[in-house]
Amino acid sequence: MSESRRLSFFERLNRTPKHRLAGWAVLGYGGLVLVGALLGTQILLRARSRWVPGEFVPVVRRGNDVLLPPSRETLSRGVVGIMPLLPNKGHAVLGPPSRAGTLVKRAVQQERGVLPHGSLAWVSTFVYNGTPRQLGVAYEDVAVQTEVGDMPAWHIPALSEEDRPGERDALVIVIHGHGGHKAQGLRALPALRRSGVASLFVTFRNAHGAPRVGRGNLTLGDREAEDLTAALRWAAQAGYKRALLFGFSMGGNIVLSALRPRHGPLPLPVPGVLLDSPALDWLDVARANGRRYHLPAFMAAHMAGVVKWMVTRFGGQNFDSVDQLAAAPTFTRPMLLFHGDRDRTIPVTQSDALAAARPDLVEYHRVEGAKHIRCWNIDPEKYDAAVEGFIGRVLGGVDND
Structure with missing residues (x-):
């Protein structure tokens, strides 16, 4: 007697040839990896957020x-x-x-x-979303000229220049991160002011408010380093004698990229750099963010590999040129480094590795409980003291007194 009832899903699955099931599994897995990689590639290549998160x-x-x-x-x-x-x-x-x-x-x-x-x-938690005026600090809007257009910036002269205009020594150039704004670094402004230095808060190509280049794709620190070099030229033309570089997140990668020999000699001496939650290895960032969204480790690794291929294919990015951990042996300048152990955007293990590779250069503050670029928030007084102490040491005093 023939059985007319419908087979259940699991019964049909059990009768399907194993090679066909394996093919479907491979296709499904590949599709999931591809979708994740497409999303990751878009996030890495483009970031022009208009608003400060809040x-x-x-x-x-x-x-x-x-x-x-x-x-x-x-x-x-x-x-x-x-x-x-x-x-x-x-x-x-x-x-x-x-x-x-x-x-x-x-x-x-x-x-x-x-x-x-x-x-x-x-x-x-970003604290500020406007201009230095939110801190009661006077500033001037300036334009940093680059080969792709003018980058908007805020220039805050040193306190001493208010009494002795035209006498300039040291400047700190502050550069924000991926999808960020100049306001991202304002939390550090009071410490910079107390340190006796001037500051220049600048943006870079394809960020919000800056010139769009081509399709608007970022290069994760590589070509953006040219905009930072242009900011150093602006500082030299404005009469400054030396500059420190202060980078947040991707801004940290931009800072270290600008210091690498491939970008040529710098327009001003740079005695030291300050880094807050820097992105040092973008392939590792892609893997970590896959794990952040609960992908198995092997799938996150495969997705990161596809992201790397797509970013290279569509953005022309050479990942080696922005791998700052691989370049660590070549660095020569003292570094002040902050990173929070609750950072889910850029793994704190990257800063751990940089500090371990160059203990001769790196003063490392691993901040317990801090999320991405929120180290200042946990203990502002300790963060500011570290910034002021570092600036005093590497500059050996500022001729603005």
Whole structure:
């Protein structure tokens, strides 16, 4: 008697030839790797975010305390910034969080303008989303001329130049990261000011507000290093005698790329560099971000390999030219290095490796509990002290006094 019932999925699967199942599995696996690689390639090659990341929250003000609804930003460790949007604009820096019932309580540490009760505010671990004016610091908008167009920058003269204009010595050039903004580095500005140096906050090609080149693809630090070299030329023309380079995330790779011999002699002496959560090995970054999204290690490795091929094919990128760990033996300048052990964007193991490879050059601060480029937030006083101490040592004093 013939059986008319339908076979279940597992019964049909059991009757399918094994070679056909293997073929489907290979195709499925390849498809998943390809989709992940396409997404990863787009993220690596293009980043022109208009807004500094943050959240909008209602504010309850109780004296010097602010009560906020719980969220990823409001519960973050360490310091955050907050800017009321309604009914007025101002800016405040809030201290570490504690719980107050169902709300998050933070104390106001600094305040410019008013953070009123009942206002709607932007809150972020990036602390600042505007210009140096948010810190009460005067600055000038300048343009750094490059072969692909003018890069917008903020120039903040040294404090001493306010009394003795035209006398310039040392400048710190601050460069943001992948998908970032010049405001990313403003957390370090007070320490730079106290150190007696001037500063130049600059962007690079294909970032937001900067000239678009070709299809707008980034080169992960390689060609962007030419924009940093142009910033050094600007500094030399402005009368500065020497410069330190301060890079955040991909900005750290740009800094180290600019120091490599292939980019030629520098327009100004560079006695040292400062790095915060630097991207040192992009292939490792791709692998780590695959693991971040819970891919098995072998799949993350395969996906990273395809990402490397795609970035090379469509962006013309040579990964070796931005592999700063491989280049570590060639570095000659002192480095101040910060990296958080909770960084899920750039593995802290990269900075571990750089510090281990060059203990003769690297002063390493591995910050417990810090996420990507949030080392300052965990302990601003300790971070600032490290910056001020490093600048004092490598410059041997600043002729701006």
